Amino acid sequence: MIYKTLSIFIITCICVITFGLLVSYSETISTGNKYSKVNSVEVMLSVNVKNNSVIATLVFTNNSTNTICIDITNGCLTGNIKNNVFTINYDGTEIPYTGKLYKRRPPGAKDVVKLLPGKSISTSVILNKVYRFSPGCHTYTVSYAAFHQFQLPDFQGLLELKSNKVTFDYKDWEK
Secondary structure, eight states, X not given: OHHHHHHHHHHHHHHHHHHHHHHHHHHHHHTTOGGGGGGOEEEEEEEEEETTEEEEEEEEEEOSSSOEEEETTTTTTTSOOOXXXXXXXXXXXXXXXXXXXXXXXOOOGGGEXXXXXXXXXXXXXXXXXXXXXXXXXXXXXXXXXXEEEEEETTEEEEEEEEBOOEEEEEEEOOO
């Protein structure tokens, strides 16, 4: 019983600390503090439907004066989607992510790509490999959002990167 109580206490502390870091970070952005430079990462999303594949291309551009770390998994930089990082809707209905959800340790140096100021990195993934599109012809809206770690000389934390929204038509007759 004491172990269960201790476990709940530790999990609660971790959640409170993480939430505090996110709130603290969002306050620095809104107050114009020096950490607002971190919020200068642009994520451009484009979608192309080719041979019954829905191909999403993400371009991460670092418009800040600091080096930013892009999480390889959450940034889909291997060309595979390993987390539910896209939101895809049609007619007000979100289509489900059917891929595996991987439990991971916190990202380390080997799990990120450093994006230097002024530089870009791009990746393409096939959305209909891990998202269940509805049969028939529909107009979809898709966007990308995921947390990435960042580090400044005197501060580190999480940064949520969000893309533009893209609308596209897709006919899925195979299901």
